[in-house]
Amino acid sequence: MPNESTGTIPFTYNGETYHTWYKVVGNLTSGTRPLVVLHGGPGISHHYLLPHAELAASSNIPVIIYDQLGIGQSSHVEGKPAQFWSVELFMDELDNVLRHFGISDNYDLIGHSWGGMLAATYASRRPHAGLKHLILSSAPASMKLYESSTNRLLELLPDDIKETLKKHEKEETTDDPEYQKGMELFYNKFVCTLQPWPEYLVESFAKMDEDPTVYRTMIGASEFFVTGTLKTWSVTDSLTKISCPTLLINGENDTVQDFTMEPFFRDIPRVKWISFGKSSHMPMYEEKERYFQVLTQFLTS
Numbered sequence: 001m002p003n004e005s006t007g008t009i010p011f012t013y014n015g016e017t018y019h020t021w022y023k024v025v026g027n028l029t030s031g032t033r034p035l036v037v038l039h040g041g042p043g044i045s046h047h048y049l050l051p052h053a054e055l056a057a058s059s060n061i062p063v064i065i066y067d068q069l070g071i072g073q074s075s076h077v078e079g080k081p082a083q084f085w086s087v088e089l090f091m092d093e094l095d096n097v098l099r100h101f102g103i104s105d106n107y108d109l110i111g112h113s114w115g116g117m118l119a120a121t122y123a124s125r126r127p128h129a130g131l132k133h134l135i136l137s138s139a140p141a142s143m144k145l146y147e148s149s150t151n152r153l154l155e156l157l158p159d160d161i162k163e164t165l166k167k168h169e170k171e172e173t174t175d176d177p178e179y180q181k182g183m184e185l186f187y188n189k190f191v192c193t194l195q196p197w198p199e200y201l202v203e204s205f206a207k208m209d210e211d212p213t214v215y216r217t218m219i220g221a222s223e224f225f226v227t228g229t230l231k232t233w234s235v236t237d238s239l240t241k242i243s244c245p246t247l248l249i250n251g252e253n254d255t256v257q258d259f260t261m262e263p264f265f266r267d268i269p270r271v272k273w274i275s276f277g278k279s280s281h282m283p284m285y286e287e288k289e290r291y292f293q294v295l296t297q298f299l300t301s
Helices: 046-059 087-101 114-125 143-154 159-171 177-190 199-210 213-218 258-267 288-300
Strands: 004-013 016-025 035-038 063-066 107-112 131-137 246-251 271-276
Touching (some): 004 087, 016 046, 016 087, 035 046, 035 114, 046 063, 046 288, 107 114, 131 288, 143 258, 246 258, 258 271, 271 288
Parallel strands (some): 035 107, 131 246
Antiparallel strands (some): 004 016
């Protein structure tokens, strides 16, 4: 079994010091380039991406997974203005993680969902030669495109569920149990089709429920009408600056539909796109064997 270690990294931002929790699986001194894993949400914990640690056993690839600030076992932050929770904050945190492990000059990066948005922004706006491979998994190129995608999928739900969700959106009563029940159906159809949900995925969402600060501030109350600090986020104007080989991944029934990822495919110079026909937003669970075969081939080629 590969070595495992956990710990925290001091992270100073705007004069205050926080702590980023991490887990490393594998040997960072083995000479094999490590893979850094960025979880989604924003605001769900790292747990659901723990299956990526299997790459350390199967391919000797060291894997670094961490909880982003405000989430899971990293520092929780209260009383900050909404503007504190910015993409720049999380890019600085990623920089800090890379420096801590001494891998800034040689690493691979995978981001899922919001993690992919963060990874794409980082790779395009802070480009440097150390990033060797980039994987954007079920990540949109702009929040406007993502809203369009979720609203298209909303129209595919049964009429009664669809109208219930729209009613509570309009009345701003998204905490109502009726709304939550409707969202459960949406998630089961377009986020993860496995029933019951894998334990790690349940745990990640439970961590967000314990402290929804990051999600509520950056997204808002709804996947269909974003009101948070990410409302105007887009990376479409800087994609040509991503110079490393890039792999795009999404599922056929993903909340991140193909058109939301097309700008990546169009504008990133060295790019490959693989869609998983039996998956929604979680191909690492829904088509696990093929998913990790695709990742391994890309990272070791």
